[in-house]
Amino acid sequence: MQWIDLRSDTVTQPTDAMREAMMRAPVGDDVYGEDPSVNALQARLADELGFEAGLFVPSGTQSNLIGLMAHCARGDEYIVGMDAHTYKYEGGGAAVLGSIQPQPIVHAPDGTLPLDAVERAIKPVDPHFARTRLLCLENTWHGRVLPLQYLADARALCDRRGLALHLDGARMFNAIVALGVAPREVTKNFDSVSVCLSKGLGAPVGSVLLGTRELIETAKRWRKVVGGGMRQAGMLAAAASFALDHHVARLADDHARATRLADGLQGLDDVKVVAQHTNMVFIDVPVERLDALRRTLDDARIRMSIGYTPSIRMVTHLDVDDEAVARTVQVLRAFASC
Numbered sequence: 001m002q003w004i005d006l007r008s009d010t011v012t013q014p015t016d017a018m019r020e021a022m023m024r025a026p027v028g029d030d031v032y033g034e035d036p037s038v039n040a041l042q043a044r045l046a047d048e049l050g051f052e053a054g055l056f057v058p059s060g061t062q063s064n065l066i067g068l069m070a071h072c073a074r075g076d077e078y079i080v081g082m083d084a085h086t087y088k089y090e091g092g093g094a095a096v097l098g099s100i101q102p103q104p105i106v107h108a109p110d111g112t113l114p115l116d117a118v119e120r121a122i123k124p125v126d127p128h129f130a131r132t133r134l135l136c137l138e139n140t141w142h143g144r145v146l147p148l149q150y151l152a153d154a155r156a157l158c159d160r161r162g163l164a165l166h167l168d169g170a171r172m173f174n175a176i177v178a179l180g181v182a183p184r185e186v187t188k189n190f191d192s193v194s195v196c197l198s199k200g201l202g203a204p205v206g207s208v209l210l211g212t213r214e215l216i217e218t219a220k221r222w223r224k225v226v227g228g229g230m231r232q233a234g235m236l237a238a239a240a241s242f243a244l245d246h247h248v249a250r251l252a253d254d255h256a257r258a259t260r261l262a263d264g265l266q267g268l269d270d271v272k273v274v275a276q277h278t279n280m281v282f283i284d285v286p287v288e289r290l291d292a293l294r295r296t297l298d299d300a301r302i303r304m305s306i307g308y309t310p311s312i313r314m315v316t317h318l319d320v321d322d323e324a325v326a327r328t329v330q331v332l333r334a335f336a337s338c
């Protein structure tokens, strides 16, 4: 029996066609800026998302980190969600490596950071305080799509208070597909955006940071400093370009499967669906039954993410088909009824 891996959309295997594209990719030394496949990916995403320049990096964590370091200097501060990836799940990199102080804000249930709370958190210009420089949002956040009007309101606040605005857009294409809008509608209010190719888009490695030419030049220096300069990275960039060509529209299939998964689990006492947005489903199981659930899942060869968020997380992706959804529903229903 094949494993069904619902822990994250990061677990996908490159398809045969993607591997072909990787094999054929022209390559060069990207630290010298000479890898044609990397250059094509950066230019294409910058153009599609409305930025002057892009920078290919090994991970979303590094893309966010060097983005924050390009915006903020030592002793500066960024405002960020209490449950945002950049704050909670990236090893505190902005503070550890950038000497940038995070100012966390509690998320609203829809994934936004309430703008009145953001405004209250901005520090006065006074030597007692860190200098508030940047607001960082995440879209999608736990699968939730941030409303377009909220993004415009956040931009207006940043303009009024002299902050820059960064997006952790690890799953930004899920938001674009869910909204059915042009990509620029989601990116146009930001000074910088980090996009992951290795989440729902199904590439094995890589993220791209987008911004002005000047910001990207600064980020490129930080990429080198944190050890992220890759040489013949074109094979990875080719996988990313393949993903952009072939795996964006199909994110709608992942969203539909997540909906089907959540619908299939309705009405159970011991498996409660607490949220489903885009490609993510969150369930609660009584604490005293968690060990039994782990055993059941192991026997059924199903993996889900237990313990990283308060609820158990299931994520649909390229390698989760209809049969996998049906089998998961069947196993969880049987567990809930015994």
Ligand SMILES: Cc1ncc(COP(=O)(O)O)c(C=O)c1O
Pocket (backbone or CB within 6 Å): 010, 058, 059, 060, 061, 062, 085, 086, 138, 168, 170, 171, 196, 198, 207
């Ligand atoms: C919202 C979000 N941002 C950033 C990242 C970091 O990406 P990476 O794992 O490539 O460092 C992740 C990883 O899962 C993520 O979920």
